[in-house]
Amino acid sequence: MTLVGPGLDDERRNALQAVHFNSAVAPDDIWSPLAHHVPELHGPVAAELARAVASAARKPRSTPIGVVLRGERGVGKTHLLGWLRQEARARGGWFFLLKLLDDRSFWAGAVHGAISGLNREGDQLGAMLDALAKATGHTDESRLRLRGTIPISREYLDELVERVRELDPQVALECQDTLRALVLYRARGRPSEVGHRFLALEDGGIDEADRAEWGFHLRSRSAQLVLGDLSRIFALTGPVVMAVDQIDSVITQQPGSSGLVDRLADGLMRLREETRRTVLVVACLPRSWELLSEHAVNSAASRFAVLDLRTAMPSAGVAEAIVQRHLGALYAEEGFAPPHPTWPVARVAFGGAEVAHSTPRRLLQRVEEHVRWCLARDVEAELRDFADGPAEVAAPEVDAGGLAELDERFARACEAADVTSPLDPAREDELVPGLLSAALRCYAVEHGGDLVLDPPPGRKPALHARLRLTLDEASEDEVWWSFRAIAHGHSTAVLARLRSACLEAGVFGGTGKRRLVVLRGTPFSGGPQTARAVGELVAAGGEVLPLTPEDLRVFSALRELVGQAPAGLLAWLAARTPASRTPLLRRVLPPVGDAGSQAPQRPSAHDEPVWPEREYEEQVCALPAPPPQHAPEPSWPERGWPAAEPSRLAGSLFDPESRWPATPAPVPTPTLIPAPAPAPAPAPVVAPTSPPSADATITLGADATTGRPFTLPLVLLRKHVAVFAGTGSGKTVLLRRLVEEAALHGVSSVLLDTNNDLARLGDAWPSPPEGWAPGDADRARRYLDGTDVVVWTPGRESGRPLVLDPLPDFGAVRGDPDEFRGAVDAAVAGLLPKLALSGRRLVHGRAVLTEALTAFAGRGGRDVADFVAFLHDLPEGASTMRDATRLAPELADGLHAAIITDPLFGGSGRRLDPGELLRPAPGTRARVSVISCVGLPTDGQRQAFAHQLQQALFAWVRRNPAGDRPLGGLLVLDEAQTFAPSRGEVVSSASTRLLAAQARKYGLGVVFATQAPKGLHNSVTGNTATQFFGRLNASAQVQTAVELAAARGGRVDDVSRLGAGRFYGATEGTGFTKLRLPMCLSHHPQGALTEGEVLARARA
Structure with missing residues (x-):
């Protein structure tokens, strides 16, 4: 029975919306971090596996006995492989997770x-x-080259x-x-393509020129030998x-085929x-192992130890621990x-x-069904008996x-979508998986049913998405x-990708249950190998289709909506x-809603790939037209589930207030991508009367794979930011965007501009740039309207001169002995x-x-004169030194001379209250x-000024702490190694x-x-x-970056x-994520400002 309580409050509703178990575990889930392992579930089996691995570790030249994990579906076989990894x-x-995908390519x-x-x-x-x-015994440089961090050459191989x-x-x-191919595959650019061709393309292999250039003995090697080489x-x-987890699905594709079973067993x-x-x-x-062992030659099956996974739950305690x-x-x-x-x-x-x-799978499915029942009725109810069947889930109300x-x-998101970058060959692996993932997840919500989306692929994926x-x-x-x-565009690279995609998709099984769609906007080359590969793909049920601008706009908009999870998204x-x-x-x-009785229909083997024509250039406005007549309309295979059953993909993705989709009440259907409406007149900006909330966050780009926004709590900027990146990495854009986002929350910043690229x-x-995220045009307007940008030019009277006290305000720290x-x-x-001296x-x-100085400050002094x-x-x-009375006047004369000769050291000019900077x-x-450095041409001058600035700001924030505000201000130091070098001491160290x-104690963050x-x-x-780690070029800096990231438990091996x-x-509290950053909100052309342009801005 189910004990029904009161209605759900917001906190509990949000929590239940997050409950989504990937109970139908896909093989690629093996690579995901294991967070739910219950050792007591299959303890003896896990112990045997651990002993097998330990034995192999102790005996480098051994050939361990094989292991069979035998169990019914849902008992945890794939989960146990993840634990074994x-x-x-x-x-x-x-x-390694081996792919046995069909009967012809073991x-x-x-x-x-x-x-x-x-x-x-x-x-x-x-x-x-x-x-x-x-x-x-390789050197550090050789190690970096061999693992692909810096470029590789023949002599290192x-x-x-x-x-x-x-x-x-x-x-x-x-x-x-094979060893040479592995090193090349880990490299970047063309060497990686050469390595991949040798490892993956048995037919033809690498070019003769590549063979000679990189020292290969042969142009190709059979797949069977390559696999043995990898092991050795x-x-x-x-x-x-080496784990195998797909034998059952391969056998199921051709039931009763003894030849297939013979080949798999062999x-x-x-x-x-x-x-x-x-x-x-x-x-x-x-049943699968029974078939294989029956067809194995002689006593070969005895070379495997069979470990049975029990179907029954060991105890109530284990069941409770799983949930x-x-x-x-x-x-x-x-x-x-x-x-x-x-x-x-x-x-x-x-x-x-x-x-x-x-x-375990059925247990989790039942829990999830109960959660959906609670959410549909917006009630708090406890499941008290797993034998109770799931009730019907109510349809969401449509607002x-x-x-x-x-x-x-x-x-708006469709209009702002980037429809060119995903078509860039250099970026398709980065961008396309996230777009397809969002679209397929939304399709699953729209359709309902027991659909499962594969986890996000890794680097150099064979497929960009798969729906099961x-x-x-x-x-x-x-x-x-x-x-x-x-x-x-390169035919060899195309052939390698096409072959890998066909293998991963398993299209050659001949059953019609494996469909591969290759997305390409231009025809393939006319070479015979490529033409043959495309023909085999089409004959096996694959298609070549364009990824149209309309597709990209909608997919991009859906990715943005899924990431934002607004209220009512499921119903929408x-x-x-x-x-x-x-x-x-x-x-x-x-x-x-189609629940037909056929497997997905496939095009004729003689159909040509479809290239973009008028039918694909229409905007997705009103309800779309039916598919083209020559393309058979797909339908669902026969299956015993209702068409309206909610999708398991939906529960954890979207807004807590939404409900499970069903047929909504009739509402007017708008166009999906309407013509842009005239922009409204900008509203006047009013400065906020209250500081940002304690939980305010800023967004700095998005996950390059999933599109999930990368958000930083504003309060974490108190704990400072490090940006490690070289020329051309986008470091300046990142710094500017960070300052701009902080300003939108009412946080002021001071920037030391050493390269004349921050004064803009x-x-x-002048026009929206490429790389803006949706909504950035409005953010740019609000930033510019609500931010007071002032350029200062210490050392240049013709700009906006800035003179700071050489000594800080000691009164702010006199009460704290350490400070x-x-x-x-x-x-x-x-x-x-x-x-x-x-x-x-x-x-x-x-x-x-x-x-x-201690005595002087203790008496309340602060002026250098x-x-x-x-x-x-x-x-x-005042001093305990014996020669103090002799040395002190000499020190005084030296400082007095500095006052006369150095305008920035207590010289002429109005002294600035550091608070005025913020x-x-x-x-x-x-x-x-x-603060421009056009008047500070040498490192010594910049270090001296930075020292004065930092003393002044620290004393000011000490007297004016942020208190309850998440952040009081930001100081940005570009070329920070100049001001705090790792070796030696400079004036600003x-x-x-x-x-x-x-500084963090008082709310000042430093970048x-x-x-x-x-x-x-x-x-x-x-x-x-x-x-943040961006592109670095010098090998010594790359190695340092790798080590810094490793110290935080992360890997940035491809930072170069x-x-x-x-x-x-x-x-704090997160691992490293590869990010795609948007362009900054203020104008950032390629060239830096001249000194005259900087001074003109300072005078403005």
């Missing part, structure tokens, strides 16, 4: 799966090559082969071509696990015999503390008879006003729709069905360069200056003070380190940007909670290959 990696080993599919795993799970290939290079020869002569002799090469550095037995230090694990249904850990992980992401760990399932439910006979609002947001439909759980029979964009999708009405998905997938922060774009001493030390560091005089002079007079007539007891003009939200360590992370003091780097506007980003 983590176990192998924890023991310094490697894990070895090619297995190699394809192994190659796909090279770039998964923290970059196994790069880690292995680094371990092998280390084991064979030759050297690796020779060093491996010393480690294992047989492997070096027999596997050297990786085994040089640790144990290897392949598995040979694979086990030909690998070294490798544990081969086969996960399958009992608790799945729910707990989802609740933790939402910051929700449930009334008890298994809420909304009562603990008494786990004692029921139904639980003992449930698989015409809410639909209209989402129509407008959708239309389970036809029969007992036999694991499924229908797949796979998608791969191929925009590359059910009412509008935008994904289902795009040209691509309308042609490929069955229409909404107050300039508007007071830090301020004195920093001030002394700024004064010493003005004095010609060296040797013993420097040591004594520093001591006298420190004691004298007064301090000079104090030194001239040093009071008794205080916005009336009617504006924030001030951005850009102490004050920079002081800010890094202490340290540098293209030389190795040159920045480690105490500065260590005090930054948020870090990042494009402009691509960064890795991480902040």
Whole structure:
């Protein structure tokens, strides 16, 4: 029975909306982090697997016995493989998931799966090559080249082969071509294509010129030998696990085919015999292993140990732990503390008879059904008996006003979509998966049914997306729709991608249940190999279709809406069905509500690929026209589920207030991409009367793969930011966007501009630039209208001169002994360069200056001229040094001379209250003070000024802390290594380190940007909670960046290959994410300003 309580409050409704279990685990889920493991579920089996891996680790030349994980669907076979992956990696080993995709390409599919795993799970290939290079005594530079961090050349490959020869002569002799291919595959650009062609293309292999250039003995190698080479090469550095998890689906495609079973059995037995230090694990249904063992030659099947996974639940406690850990992980992401760990399932439910006979999958499905029941009725109810059947889920109410609002947001997002970048061959792997994922998830919501979307692919994916439909759980029979964009123009690269996509999609099974759609906007080359490959694809049921601008606009808009998750999105999708009405998905997938009796129909083997014509150039406005007559309309395979059942993909994606989609009430259907409406007149900006809220966030780009926005709580900027990126990386755009987003929240900034590229922060774009995110035009207007941008020119009277006190306001820190001493030390560091001291005089002079300044500040002094007079007539007891009375007047004369000769050191000019740098003009939200260095041409002058600025700002924020505001202000230091170098001391070193360590307490955040992370003091780097890594070029800087990221548990191994506007980003409590940054809101042309232009802006 279900105990029904009161209505759901917002917090609990939000938490339940997050409950979505991927109970139908796909093989690629093996690569995802394992957060829900319950050791007691299959404890003895896990122990046996761990022992097998440990044995392989101890015996480098062993051939371990194979292992069969035998169990019914839903008992946790794939989950256990995911656990085994983590176990192998924890023991310094490697894990490969082999793909047995159809009956004709056992070895090619297995190699394809192994190659796909090279770039998964923290970059196994790069880690292995680094371990092998280390084991064979390579230098740091060689290690960087071999793992692809910096460019590779032939001599490094030759050297690796020779060093491996010393480690294992047989492997070096027999596997050297595959070893060369692995190193090239990990590299960037064309070498990577050469490596991939050798590893994946058995027919033809690499070109003769490439063979000679890179030292290969042969142009190609059979897939069977390549797979054996992979095992032997990786085994040089640790144990290897090769797992197979798709045998059942391959057998199901051709039931009763003894030839297929013979080939599979023979392949598995040979694979086990030909690998070294490798544990081969086969996960399958009992009937599948029975067939394989019956067809295995002689006693080959005895070379496998069979481990049975029990179907029955071991105990009520294990069932409770499974539900608790799945729910707990989802609740933790939402910051929700449930009334008890298994809420909304009562603990008494786990004692029921139904639980003992449930698989983990069925248990989680039942929990999710109950959650949907609660959400549909907006009631809090506890499930008390798993035997209770799920009730019907009510349809969501349709709010015409809410639909209209989402129509407008959708239309704006369509209009702002970038329809060119996803078609760039260099960016398709980065952008297309996120677009397709959003579209297919929305299609699943619109259609309903038991649809499963594969997890996001890794680097260099074979497919960009795949949608699955389970036809029969007992036999694991499924229908797949796979998608791969191929925009590359080089025929060999096209052929490699096409072959990999066909293998991964399994289109050659001949059953019609595997559909591959290749997305391409231009015809393929006319070469015979490409023509044959395309012909085989079409004959097997594949299609070549364009990814039209209309598709891209809708997919991009859906990705934005899914990421924002506005209220009512589920109902809007059910009412509008935008994904289902795009040209691509309308042609490929069955229409909404169709539950026909056929497998997906496929085009004739003689059909030509479809290229863009008028039918695809229509805008998706009113209801779309029917598909073209020559394209058969797809339909759903026969299956025993109702067409209106809600999609399992929907529950965790969207707004808590939405409901499960069903047939909505009639509402007016707007156009999907209406003509742009005239822009309304901008409203006047009114400065806010209250500070930003404590939970305010800023968005700095989006995940390059999923499109999920990368948000930073404003309060985390107190803990400082580090930006490590070189020329051409987009570092300046990132700094500007950070300052602009902070200004939109009323946070002022001070920027030290060393390159004349920040003084345009107050300039508007003449026209919207490429790279703006949706809504950026409005954000730019609000930023420019509400921000007071002032350019300062210390050292230039013809601009806006700026003079700061050489000494800080000690009164702000006099009550804190530690901070007071830090301020004195920093001030002394700024004064010493003005004095010609060296040797013993420097040591004594520093001591006298420190004691004298301590006494002067303790008496309330702060003016440098007064301090000079104090030194001239040093009071008794002000210093304990014996020669203080002799040294003090000399120090006074030196400082007095500096006042006369250095205008920035206590010279003429109005002294500026540092608060004026952060205080916005009336009617504006924030001030951005850009301090240009056109009047500070040398590093020494810039360091001296930065020292004064940092002292002044620290004293000011000490007197004016942010208090309850999330952030009081930002200081941005570009070329930060100049002001706090890792080696040696400069005048600004102490004050920079002081800010890094202490400023956060008072609400001042500092942004340290540098293209030389190795040159920045480690105490500065260590005090930054948020870090961004962009493209770096010098090998020493790349290595430092890799090490800095590794210290935070992240990997940025391809940092030297990042494009402009691509960064890795991480902040407190998150791992590193590869980001796509938008263009800044203010005008940023390529060239920097001239000195005259900077001065003109300063005078304005």
